[in-house]
Amino acid sequence: MPHKRAKRSVRDADRLAKGYNNAPSSASLRDDTPKGASRIFNAMKVQAAFRAAGRKTSEDTGERSKGKRKAAEATSDEPASKKQAANKKDGDGKGKLGKDGLPKIGQYESLGDYNRRIEALLRPKVSAAIKSAEHAKGQMVRDALDAKELRKAIAQGKMPAGSTVDDLKDAKTKASGAKHKKDGAGDDEGEALKPNRPEVQFAEASQRRRVNDVVQAPPQLPKMRLAIKKDVGAGATGSAWGATGRTPLSAAQKRILDTERERVVGLYRDMKAKKEAEREAERSGKGKGKK
Secondary structure (H helix, E strand, C coil): CCCCCCCHHHHHHHHHHHCCCCCCCHHHHHCCCCHHHHHHHCHHHHHHHHHHCCCCCHHHHCCCCHHHHHHHHHHCCCCHHHHHHHHHCCCCCCCCECCCCCECCCCCCCHHHHHHHHHHHHHHHHHHHHHHHHHHHHHHHHHHHHHHHHHHHHHHCCCCCCCCHHHHHHHHHHHHHHHHHHCCCCCCCCCCCCCCCCCCCCCCCCCCCCHHHHHCCCCCCHHHHHHHHHHHHCCCCCECCECCCCCCCCHHHHHHHHHHHHHHHHHHHHHHHHHHHHHHHHHHHHHHHHC
16 A cells, blocks of 8 residues: 555665765755645545556456446457457466466455455355255165165065065055045045045933033032042041031021022023923924924
8 A cells, every 4th residue: 555654675775776865856845745745635646556557456447247247348349258368368367277277366466356256166166066965965865765665665575575666666656546546536636535434323322411401500519529428437527628627607608508509409490491391392393393
């Protein structure tokens, strides 16, 4: 970079080349601009000289991608193929190949640009190598599974000894085709295959119950009854109410609960009888209609 300070060896060589006790130049006598300001004023001139020296990159030249550059060159008077051949003959290094068949780094080309150019050149080959390796690995796994299935079929007696994997695949194909015909799929391959299950005959229940009858029935507490029976059988005075055996309800509260329980049970029995009468009337009406 031109605004950076050069190495000491370069500065010493420049000082020796210029010499000592030289007379001041005419420009220095007329111009009293500080060096920092003159460096800023002459920045464009220094950069132009730097680019003219040949140190050009894609950022300086605004170079486009490879495909766009080819299209632009093809639209000019000279064909793009001739221009590329001429560029390779210029000896800039980009057209020359090294020992391993890769192009060499070009003159005034930075190492980063060269690495990106080589990566873009080798990317299709690397992708193809990865895909071929994955395909070969998958094929090896499939072959191993087929060989294992073949050994199992031979051990079970489904395939004769000396059969190959192709014979096993043919047998599986024939078996699937025969099963397809047996199930009656016909020509329609998209029709779902229905399994042929045997019909089961269930015995009729002695008493038919509806779901609502079961849901609306009074609650039953068999576990509490069993606990009470166990306590009584063991000779204990307690019950489900606790170890003391005392009911937390008074005699009046217990009498009210018993009365309410009898009332609810009576209402349920009346509702049940009413529903049974309605069903009998409905059945008798259907029987008369059929006659």
